Amino acid sequence: MPAIIDKIAEALHLKEHNSEEPKPAEDSTAADDAITSTEVESAYHKPAFESSKVPVIFVLGGPGAGKGTQCANLVEDFDFCHLSAGDLLRAEQNRPGSAYGDLIRTYIKEGQIVPMEITVKLLENAMRAALEEGRTGEGWQVGHGRFLIDGFPRKMDQAIMFDDAVCKSSLVLFFTTTEEEMLKRLLKRAETSGREDDNEASIKKRFRVYKEETMPVIEYYSKQGKVATVRDKVLRSSPWISTKVLSID
Numbered sequence: 001m002p003a004i005i006d007k008i009a010e011a012l013h014l015k016e017h018n019s020e021e022p023k024p025a026e027d028s029t030a031a032d033d034a035i036t037s038t039e040v041e042s043a044y045h046k047p048a049f050e051s052s053k054v055p056v057i058f059v060l061g062g063p064g065a066g067k068g069t070q071c072a073n074l075v076e077d078f079d080f081c082h083l084s085a086g087d088l089l090r091a092e093q094n095r096p097g098s099a100y101g102d103l104i105r106t107y108i109k110e111g112q113i114v115p116m117e118i119t120v121k122l123l124e125n126a127m128r129a130a131l132e133e134g135r136t137g138e139g140w141q142v143g144h145g146r147f148l149i150d151g152f153p154r155k156m157d158q159a160i161m162f163d164d165a166v167c168k169s170s171l172v173l174f175f176t177t178t179e180e181e182m183l184k185r186l187l188k189r190a191e192t193s194g195r196e197d198d199n200e201a202s203i204k205k206r207f208r209v210y211k212e213e214t215m216p217v218i219e220y221y222s223k224q225g226k227v228a229t230v231r232d233k234v235l236r237s238s239p240w241i242s243t244k245v246l247s248i249d
């Protein structure tokens, strides 16, 4: 089985892994029983969803790296609910009566990152709605579900807010290719996408924001051993075939 599937299976608790095995209780002393203020605080500021019941996989990569394309494959393979942060923002932008429509439009056109409170709330609401839908399938039962969150977190503040307040992420799938290739793909996509940011000026701004704001997020999760990278040379050999057949380095 290719390594990427192992990583996903582990994130979905389908696979045995040793790192978080509960340790058998040892004889305790009064000192051992003391609780720290950090423990008390974290008990009162729990994320909305528990990662053991609701595994979340972030999907990151530059604009046009193929995140959305590969997510569609993973949905079929693993029964994920796929939430694209960009799609949720565009839906909110176009929702009649939205207080944030104009703000979101301006940020997207400029390739800037919308204030985190808006995006994190949209994601939390969408997750809650999916969990309450009564969906069936692998990983789905009352209070349980599995999510692929595409194009998020784009910035460190979002990553921390989501992990703390919504759900601790289990894995980051990182799709990477050259800027030249991404530009070519996005200009091609522009012929049909109707996206206001699929034009050369916006794309260049998105590349800059990606390097300055999103790469540090990938490094942050990488240091935690949570990143699985899929490189373009692997993707290119089978671009339309499920990630199932791909390997990672």
Ligand SMILES: Nc1ncnc2c1ncn2[C@@H]1O[C@H](COP(=O)(O)OP(=O)(O)OP(=O)(O)O)[C@@H](O)[C@H]1O
Residues within 6 Å of the ligand: 061, 062, 063, 064, 065, 066, 067, 068, 069, 070, 086, 151, 185, 186, 188, 189, 235, 236, 239
């Ligand atoms: N491996 C690939 N080889 C060639 N073209 C691809 C490949 N993957 C995706 N594409 C095409 O490139 C374009 C961008 O892909 P996609 O929308 O999946 O990227 P994305 O990373 O989700 O982009 P964005 O962040 O801008 O939403 C699409 O038109 C898609 O059909």
Ligand SMILES: O=c1ccn([C@@H]2O[C@H](COP(=O)(O)O)[C@@H](O)[C@H]2O)c(=O)[nH]1
Residues within 6 Å of the ligand: 063, 084, 085, 086, 087, 089, 107, 108, 109, 110, 111, 112, 113, 114, 115, 119, 150, 151, 152, 153, 154, 158, 197, 206
């Ligand atoms: O967390 C996010 C995700 C996206 N945005 C804005 O949306 C556009 C388009 O995102 P795609 O993932 O390419 O659909 C992005 O350039 C940002 O402006 C965001 O602000 N926060």
